[in-house]
Amino acid sequence: MIILTCHSGFEDIVAKEAEGFDSRPVELREGRVIVEGDLELIYRFNTWSRTAHRVLLLLDRFRVHGLREIYEAASSVDYSFMRSEQSFAVHGERHGVHPFTSVDVAATVGQAVIDSYRRSKGMKLKVDLGSPDVMIEADLVHDELFLSLDTTGGSLHVRKWRRYNHPSSIKPSLSQTLLIFSGWRGSPLLDPFTGGATIPIEAALRWLNAPTHTDRNYAYRKLSFYDPEVERRERSSHPDPIDEPPCSGCIVGVELNLKHHKGALKNVKEAGVSKVVDIVHDDSMRWEPGARFPYIVTNPPYGIRSGRKKHVVGLYERFARRLPRLLEKDGVVVIVTTEHKQMRRALESAGLSVVDERHGRHGKLWVKAMKAVLL
Ligand SMILES: C[S@@+](CC[C@H](N)C(=O)[O-])C[C@H]1O[C@@H](n2cnc3c(N)ncnc32)[C@H](O)[C@@H]1O
Numbered sequence: 001m002i003i004l005t006c007h008s009g010f011e012d013i014v015a016k017e018a019e020g021f022d023s024r025p026v027e028l029r030e031g032r033v034i035v036e037g038d039l040e041l042i043y044r045f046n047t048w049s050r051t052a053h054r055v056l057l058l059l060d061r062f063r064v065h066g067l068r069e070i071y072e073a074a075s076s077v078d079y080s081f082m083r084s085e086q087s088f089a090v091h092g093e094r095h096g097v098h099p100f101t102s103v104d105v106a107a108t109v110g111q112a113v114i115d116s117y118r119r120s121k122g123m124k125l126k127v128d129l130g131s132p133d134v135m136i137e138a139d140l141v142h143d144e145l146f147l148s149l150d151t152t153g154g155s156l157h158v159r160k161w162r163r164y165n166h167p168s169s170i171k172p173s174l175s176q177t178l179l180i181f182s183g184w185r186g187s188p189l190l191d192p193f194t195g196g197a198t199i200p201i202e203a204a205l206r207w208l209n210a211p212t213h214t215d216r217n218y219a220y221r222k223l224s225f226y227d228p229e230v231e232r233r234e235r236s237s238h239p240d241p242i243d244e245p246p247c248s249g250c251i252v253g254v255e256l257n258l259k260h261h262k263g264a265l266k267n268v269k270e271a272g273v274s275k276v277v278d279i280v281h282d283d284s285m286r287w288e289p290g291a292r293f294p295y296i297v298t299n300p301p302y303g304i305r306s307g308r309k310k311h312v313v314g315l316y317e318r319f320a321r322r323l324p325r326l327l328e329k330d331g332v333v334v335i336v337t338t339e340h341k342q343m344r345r346a347l348e349s350a351g352l353s354v355v356d357e358r359h360g361r362h363g364k365l366w367v368k369a370m371k372a373v374l375l
Contacts, residue, residue, distance in 0.1 A: 014052055043230060050273040156213065186246065193255070193300040
């Protein structure tokens with residue numbers, strides 16, 4: 001079994017991406033999608049998933065009550081996938097009410113790993129909390145303990161193309177989740193509040209069937225079952241390609257602020273998608289597109305950083321009234337914001353119908369993604 005970690009609240013969308021990769025999602029948990037399949041899926045997800053953060057290999061799961069049972073459960077697992085010269089660390093997480101902390105969970109599992117390995121191999125494993133060769137995840141969810149192996153290393157949501165860091169940027173993994181939520185799959189697209197162009201860039205890379213990371217150190221390369229031949233095969237082609245090639249300049253981002261506009265151009269160049277993405281320096285409330293778009297996916301200002309929440313209400317109303325000039329009839333708009341009540345009111349007053357929504361986490365913020373159609 002494989003566990004994909006992701007933004008809480010958007011698990012079903014991550015599962016949808018996983019289904020396209022010929023795998024079978026069997027369980028959704030908060031910020032986790034559990035998928036059935038073979039080891040080759042580790043290479044597939046790490047290379048191609050644009051919505052997941054980490055790919056974990058589930059070692060085992062147990063019902064436990066208290067640290068003693070956690071120790072016994074963790075001791076029963078076979079850790080022979082680690083070589084005796086390798087170092088390891090345990091990362092603990094805890095959801096629910098327990099009379100101990102996640103650090104206690106990690107320390108208990110760590111001790112169990114050392115004892116179990118010494119019993120089976122007669123060797124003492126080294127612990128390295130800074131940069132271990134092998135990272136074991138110990139997730140205690142109420143009375144269920146999930147022990148898994150991190151195959152990814154640093155989170156996949158950190159993309160190399162991001163040279164300009166917009167102060168309110170959206171995580172690329174959430175951008176991709178919103179694109180799937182909208183139903184977009186390779187067609188003209190507009191982001192009218194584009195900031196550093198995360199949404200247009202992620203859309204273009206998906207359309208080009210590009211790997212999420214062309215080059216990085218995956219944690220799986222240090223695991224005993226690592227097979228470079230299977231990795232090469234899995235990385236050679238997209239498991240769910242978009243067949244139609246992208247049209248020139250048909251993904252458009254509009255940004256009002258000159259500094260962010262320049263930053264967006266820098267990111268677009270770095271991502272190598274300048275032929276597909278056009279970044280316009282203008283006010284979306286006035287800008288006239290050559291043709292209306294079938295899809296708009298966007299992350300407008302929330303008014304949190306600027307402290308101008310009232311200003312945001314007016315902006316959302318003007319944006320919603322502007323949508324019929326930007327969106328085709330039956331076109332779809334997906335908007336993610338913390339100020340979802342104001343956005344829903346604005347959309348409905350402008351005659352759009354909200355057809356679906358997801359409530360989830362984006363970093364420390366609770367956000368809602370709303371999908372609306374222009375009837
Ligand atoms: C939340 S940020 C978008 C961040 C972006 N998704 C990213 O990842 O970098 C919203 C952006 O909308 C821009 N904006 C606000 N009003 C606008 C308008 N009327 N037309 C175009 N852009 C606007 C702001 O300058 C800001 O950069």
